[in-house]
Amino acid sequence: MATQAAMPHGRRRRHGTTERQHHSPLGFLLPAVLAVTAGIWAASVLRFQDGGIADGAQWLVGILCAVVLGALAFGLGRIQHRLPRELRAASYGALTGATIGFLTSLAGGSVLRSAGIGLACGLATGLAMFYAFYVRE
Incomplete structure (x- = not known):
């Protein structure tokens, strides 16, 4: 019985082409x-x-x-x-963690508390984004 191979359904660019990307x-x-x-x-x-x-x-x-x-x-x-999924997830986690840590420090939190809350939020976001990228790709 013949089976069909699964093909990736994402957009792929051919090497050497200079297509212009349209952003939503x-x-x-x-x-x-x-x-x-x-x-x-x-x-x-x-x-x-x-x-x-x-x-x-x-x-x-x-x-x-x-x-x-x-x-x-x-x-x-x-x-x-252009980034691999691990680096992409880490980038989103770092951006989220730095933002939440900064806003916590503005609220009067200590350096340790701000760093801890920012690190926890950054790790949670990075793990969630990695899971989302891993499932989708």
Whole structure:
């Protein structure tokens, strides 16, 4: 009885071709939403710590946090298909862990607490992403 070989169904580029990749709107929207969320979180954490009305320094920290996270998430989204799944999962875990650790330190946590929470969140995200990439590829 003849059987059919399973073929990968993902998009493959031939070597030597210079096809232009078309990016979906989700590739722009997801980093922007993450950046705005983290920026508002950072500004509000500083506002609640200091009390009173929001001043320029709190908004500046929020905007800088949003710009840096948005740029890193956007850049990682652009190069993720060139990375092996282990490195890709570790990159997402490192970005998540660094962001959560930074936001925890803004909230007044000690260095050890911020590093521990960031490391735990980064490891959990890295393992979840590795599982997702391993199952899908």
